[in-house]
Amino acid sequence: MPSDSSASAQHSSTPSPSAVAQSFYTRWATLYDAIARRTPGVGSVRTDAADALGLDTGDTVVEMGCGTGANLPYLADRVGPEGTVVGVDFAPGVLDVARDRMAAYPNVHLVRADATRPPITDVDAVLATFVSGMFADPADVVSSWADLVGPGGRLCLVDLARTTDPTWRPLNPVFRALVRVTAPPGTRTMRGSPTAMLDQRLLAAHRSLESRCYAVDSSTQALGFARVRAGVVDE
Numbered sequence: 001m002p003s004d005s006s007a008s009a010q011h012s013s014t015p016s017p018s019a020v021a022q023s024f025y026t027r028w029a030t031l032y033d034a035i036a037r038r039t040p041g042v043g044s045v046r047t048d049a050a051d052a053l054g055l056d057t058g059d060t061v062v063e064m065g066c067g068t069g070a071n072l073p074y075l076a077d078r079v080g081p082e083g084t085v086v087g088v089d090f091a092p093g094v095l096d097v098a099r100d101r102m103a104a105y106p107n108v109h110l111v112r113a114d115a116t117r118p119p120i121t122d123v124d125a126v127l128a129t130f131v132s133g134m135f136a137d138p139a140d141v142v143s144s145w146a147d148l149v150g151p152g153g154r155l156c157l158v159d160l161a162r163t164t165d166p167t168w169r170p171l172n173p174v175f176r177a178l179v180r181v182t183a184p185p186g187t188r189t190m191r192g193s194p195t196a197m198l199d200q201r202l203l204a205a206h207r208s209l210e211s212r213c214y215a216v217d218s219s220t221q222a223l224g225f226a227r228v229r230a231g232v233v234d235e
């Protein structure tokens with residue numbers, strides 16, 4: 001009969017969702033990079049997100065969960081050489097790709113850290129694209145980013161969800177299948193639909209942004225699958 005200690009040893013050998021996601025994004029960094037930059041329509045989503053932040057020359061902007069750095073050139077162009085861009089991600093493999101991409105930009109820094117507790121201060125704006133659905137408590141995380149940028153700072157979230165555009169709604173089953181297939185392995189075994197969990201987390205993240213910001217601007221892109229929401233943090 002197994003003792004309590006062997007049961008707990010077995011339990012503790014199960015990798016955490018964070019460890020699973022880090023190794024998933026490290027292993028698939030090159031493939032993810034191709035998808036992140038070459039999917040039709042994704043370039044205009046990234047342009048809109050960077051524009052929605054209303055960056056000025058000299059600003060400091062942080063991208064949380066920056067992945068392979070597909071957004072970083074858009075941010076660096078907007079803050080100019082006097083500004084600073086910081087990409088935060090916890091997966092070393094994607095950061096390596098981002099580092100290569102941004103090697104010519106001395107004002108772009110890549111940091112391996114947990115985006116839910118970033119070791120950063122003095123920030124004007126935060127961008128997070130396609131990452132809210134990976135946080136257990138996205139409302140809390142987004143609120144902590146509002147605290148980080150402070151009153152007058154800017155936040156922008158971009159996330160994928162089922163489209164509500166009637167023309168493209170027939171593609172929603174394909175979207176659901178993609179969410180299931182591309183979810184890091186640990187999340188695929190969770191009870192319930194991954195798309196429903198994604199919807200819940202996105203809703204919580206975007207509501208949190210709305211509750212902390214004024215001048216909130218929302219739009220949908222990419223056949224209605226991409227939700228872009230940005231605002232200025234309130235007092």
Ligand SMILES: C[S@@+](CC[C@H](N)C(=O)[O-])C[C@H]1O[C@@H](n2cnc3c(N)ncnc32)[C@H](O)[C@@H]1O
Pocket residue numbers: 021022025036064065066067068069070071088089090091094113114115116128129130131134135
């Ligand atoms: C779907 S990718 C999006 C990457 C990038 N933002 C883009 O638009 O292509 C999600 C990224 O978030 C990172 N990530 C997820 N949770 C994180 C956390 N708590 N801290 C840091 N990075 C995280 C993953 O490692 C992955 O690179």
